[in-house]
Amino acid sequence: MKPLRSLINGRAEAELSVTSRLQYGDGLFETVAVQDGRLLLWPEHGRRLAASSARLGLDPVDPMALKTEAESLAAGVGLAILKVVLVRGAVGRGYRPEAAPTDRVLTLWPWPSGSRFKKRAPVFWCETRLARQPLLAGMKHLNRLEQVLAQREFADPYWEGLMRDTQDWVIEGTMTNLFAVERGALTTPILDQAGVVGVMRERVIVRARELGIGVHFDRLTKDRVMEADEVFLCNSVIGVRPALDLGRGPRRPGPITAMIEEALRGGGDAVVL
Amino acid sequence: MKPLRSLINGRAEAELSVTSRLQYGDGLFETVAVQDGRLLLWPEHGRRLAASSARLGLDPVDPMALKTEAESLAAGVGLAILKVVLVRGAVGRGYRPEAAPTDRVLTLWPWPSGSRFKKRAPVFWCETRLARQPLLAGMKHLNRLEQVLAQREFADPYWEGLMRDTQDWVIEGTMTNLFAVERGALTTPILDQAGVVGVMRERVIVRARELGIGVHFDRLTKDRVMEADEVFLCNSVIGVRPALDLGRGPRRPGPITAMIEEALRGGGDAVVL
Numbered sequence: 142m143k144p145l146r147s148l149i150n151g152r153a154e155a156e157l158s159v160t161s162r163l164q165y166g167d168g169l170f171e172t173v174a175v176q177d178g179r180l181l182l183w184p185e186h187g188r189r190l191a192a193s194s195a196r197l198g199l200d201p202v203d204p205m206a207l208k209t210e211a212e213s214l215a216a217g218v219g220l221a222i223l224k225v226v227l228v229r230g231a232v233g234r235g236y237r238p239e240a241a242p243t244d245r246v247l248t249l250w251p252w253p254s255g256s257r258f259k260k261r262a263p264v265f266w267c268e269t270r271l272a273r274q275p276l277l278a279g280m281k282h283l284n285r286l287e288q289v290l291a292q293r294e295f296a297d298p299y300w301e302g303l304m305r306d307t308q309d310w311v312i313e314g315t316m317t318n319l320f321a322v323e324r325g326a327l328t329t330p331i332l333d334q335a336g337v338v339g340v341m342r343e344r345v346i347v348r349a350r351e352l353g354i355g356v357h358f359d360r361l362t363k364d365r366v367m368e369a370d371e372v373f374l375c376n377s378v379i380g381v382r383p384a385l386d387l388g389r390g391p392r393r394p395g396p397i398t399a400m401i402e403e404a405l406r407g408g409g410d411a412v413v414l
Numbered sequence: 415m416k417p418l419r420s421l422i423n424g425r426a427e428a429e430l431s432v433t434s435r436l437q438y439g440d441g442l443f444e445t446v447a448v449q450d451g452r453l454l455l456w457p458e459h460g461r462r463l464a465a466s467s468a469r470l471g472l473d474p475v476d477p478m479a480l481k482t483e484a485e486s487l488a489a490g491v492g493l494a495i496l497k498v499v500l501v502r503g504a505v506g507r508g509y510r511p512e513a514a515p516t517d518r519v520l521t522l523w524p525w526p527s528g529s530r531f532k533k534r535a536p537v538f539w540c541e542t543r544l545a546r547q548p549l550l551a552g553m554k555h556l557n558r559l560e561q562v563l564a565q566r567e568f569a570d571p572y573w574e575g576l577m578r579d580t581q582d583w584v585i586e587g588t589m590t591n592l593f594a595v596e597r598g599a600l601t602t603p604i605l606d607q608a609g610v611v612g613v614m615r616e617r618v619i620v621r622a623r624e625l626g627i628g629v630h631f632d633r634l635t636k637d638r639v640m641e642a643d644e645v646f647l648c649n650s651v652i653g654v655r656p657a658l659d660l661g662r663g664p665r666r667p668g669p670i671t672a673m674i675e676e677a678l679r680g681g682g683d684a685v686v687l
Contacts (some may be wrong), residue, residue: 142506147432156429159420159521164499165558166439197559198566224507226437229562233415234497234523236558236588237565248432250507272545273580276563284557285438285509286470286550289502292510293471307546315509 144248145221148210151245160231161244166283168228168243169193171340173211174377174412175221175249180211182377182410185340190227193280199229200243210247220252220412222378226283253378262300263386264314264374266363267291271306271335279338288315301374301384303366306335311361314374317382318342319361322371322397326355341375341410348404354397371395373402380411417521418494421483424518433504434517439556441501441516442466444613446484447650447685448494448522453484455650455683458613463500466553472502473516480518487522493685495523495651499556526651535573536659537587537647539636540564544579544608552611561588574647574657576639579608584634587647590655591615592634595644595670599628614648614683621677627670644668646675653684 147155157163169190174181187204194201207225215223226248230241269291277284287304292315295302301314312330313319318339320329327349332338346356366372371392372384381402383394405411420428430436444459453459460477467474480498488496499521503514542564550557560577565588568575574587585603586592591612593600600622605611619629639645644665645657654675656667678684 143431143433144507149432155432157432157434159422159428159430159519160416161430161436162562163434163436163439164443164519164556165562166436166556167559167562170437197563222507234417234495234521235526235565236561238562246432246437248507253508269549270547272547272550274543274545274560276542277545277559282559283437283439284559286440286555286557287547288509289435289438289440289511290470290549292508 265295265299317374321369538568590647594642
């Protein structure tokens with residue numbers, strides 16, 4: 142599968158130099174939902190890129206230029222996924238960063254289809270653990286071998302795998318963030334040691350508070366997640382999706398999950414299908 | 415700086431598709447010293463690639479084809495570095511691996527020069543810690559953000575930075591393995607939680623035993639390393655290099671380090687300059 146369109150540093154190209162620091166995973170990415178030419182949650186994606194760029198010490202990217210490039214790829218598109226990758230500019234060989242403009246790699250992809258995205262599909266508990274690394278925690282960086290290994294563990298009918306860290310705390314899905322609903326309030330894992338602070342996770346927190354639903358941050362065990370009244374997963378593409386089967390038999394979609402989902406769609410945070 | 419030559423899947427190309435799974439750091443690499451057209455320690459590099467490919471579940475690469483490609487790049491070359499990158503083959507978007515041939519990316523680079531490789535240059539103690547992740551430990555994989563962040567911490571005159579893990583055990587340099595000499599025997603860190611099992615580290619162990627020098631594997635504290643009689647670092651490019659300044663004043667090159675260095679050069683394991 143090839144992208145529908147791509148832009149590398151503003152040029153309609155589809156190839157990268159063999160010298161790219163992608164070879165160290167030395168960069169960041171965002172996965173942006175596009176509907177009717179609109180880039181959903183673009184300000185949030187842009188803020189995360191800027192904040193993580195500063196943490197990694199990447200040469201800053203002009204946010205207006207990046208937005209213009211993203212909009213040009215999304216123009217006239219009904220439903221698609223825009224992937225934005227920022228890679229530290231390469232000069233020589235070796236790990237040491239040198240002063241060079243950050244590379245911008247934008248690709249537009251068809252909207253996903255198929256059973257992995259079916260609403261009633263179960264989720265899997267992965268054995269692959271996330272390392273605890275506060276220097277990288279929270280960022281959507283390009284060192285993704287743990288997620289790749291975790292995704293090797295499961296296949297259809299599972300649409301997502303849940304990951305714990307090396308101390309067995311539940312952190313997130315391979316491509317989603319997790320919320321547990323307990324006595325009417327949300328709890329989502331603390332992501333100071335591992336995990337990605339997802340853009341949709343941030344929106345869920347905002348929308349929940351607008352609805353008067355409490356939001357807590359905590360360390361969650363697998364047992365606690367399995368015993369929660371409702372569990373849902375979220376990301377920029379799927380919005381919110383109930384986790385209906387966590388290994389203790391199927392559940393029904395819950396009312397809090399439905400309220401959050403409706404608020405996100407109504408607020409323009411998530412795609413309306 | 416561009417590579418002197420490059421081969422992608424056997425073709426003399428220098429660009430990669432934007433769909434490459436390099437964007438997840440989903441692969442492995444080797445850094446091979448080339449002298450007079452000869453690929454130093456090629457069997458050892460090849461064995462490590464094969465073993466790590468199996469751990470990551472990469473589609474196996476034909477070792478003879480890879481060797482032929484490497485030799486063709488190295489032919490007629492006096493002194494150079496050959497970088498071999500294997501990347502999981504890409505099919506679609508997303509973390510999940512799909513059946514596809516592994517991409518082979520070979521680049522030939524000029525031999526490094528300059529002050530970073532001066533023999534008497536000091537080494538730095540990095541604050542960047544390595545995460546503990548047994549699923550990735552030992553492999554020379556492409557998730558190298560920790561090394562990039564560590565290399566941002568120091569500059570000339572330091573030629574290398576030493577890294578500890580998140581439990582403060584000394585693991586390795588950003589691009590080298592470490593040996594401490596204590597009472598005539600070598601100790602090198604256990605690499606079951608973090609670090610790269612270096613090809614030159616393996617050769618040092620073999621050569622030491624041939625010389626009747628004991629080799630131990632242990633967890634090492636910074637204090638123990640600083641108090642060792644001798645400390646040396648090694649990799650496929652530099653061979654063995656004494657660490658003469660670990661923050662407690664300069665040392666002289668030690669006799670055990672010199673014996674190991676001579677044995678490696680004499681045995682054809684390391685470049686003779």
